[in-house]
Amino acid sequence: MKIKVIKSRCPQNHSCPSVRVCPVNALKQVAYKAPTVSEDECIKCGKCVRYCPMGAIQFVEE
Numbered sequence: 001m002k003i004k005v006i007k008s009r010c011p012q013n014h015s016c017p018s019v020r021v022c023p024v025n026a027l028k029q030v031a032y033k034a035p036t037v038s039e040d041e042c043i044k045c046g047k048c049v050r051y052c053p054m055g056a057i058q059f060v061e062e
Contacts, residue, residue, distance in 0.1 A: 001044060001059045003037050009056035010034040018048035018057055027057075 010016075016035045019027045026041035027048050034056070037048075048057045 002039060002062050003042055003044060003046075003049060004058055004060045005034050005037060006056045006058060007034040009054050011054065017053065018051045021047045021051045023047065 012032050012034050014032060016027070016029045019029050019035055023045060024041050024043055026038045026043070027035045028038065029035040037057075044059075046059065049059055051057075
């Protein structure tokens with residue numbers, strides 16, 4: 001499993017709240033664009049998935 005950002009579900013008009021809950025800073029956001037996931041840093045804890053109010057961050061099969 002890996003974590004993916006579904007850009008079509010992300011409003012891209014605010015600071016992503018899920019970025020703040022990532023314990024290893026694997027989720028990055030530039031301005032108000034959809035965040036990106038660093039697969040090298042991500043520990044797949046799922047905090048960002050649970051915290052995203054829009055359901056834009058999801059676990060997906062690799």
